[in-house]
Amino acid sequence: MTVARRPLLTATAAATLLAALWFVPSANATDDPAGAPGARSGPATTAGDTAAGPRLADTGTGIDTTPYLIGGVVFLGIGAALVSRSARRTDALSV
Secondary structure, three states, rough: OOOHHHHHHHHHHHHHHHHHHHHHOOOOOOOOOOOOOOOOOOOOOOOOOOOOOOOOOOOOOOOOHHHHHHHHHHHHHHHHHHHHHHHHHHHHHHO
């Protein structure tokens, strides 16, 4: 009976995670027209500012992405290990 509940628990956990991620705000880089309801006033434009279209935030130079890359590779490896372990356990149970 516990084997039949495992897929249900997995589906419930996945649905809970997706529902939680639904409420994470997105970072859209669009230029809202002035006077739009709820729009914030941005920095004043100067005479030398002739860029047409949306202006993106200055993120600075020389951002070190190494920790993010290492973390991503570690989590990818952990996920691959869990999937391969699960596949081996499934094969061992079917024999």
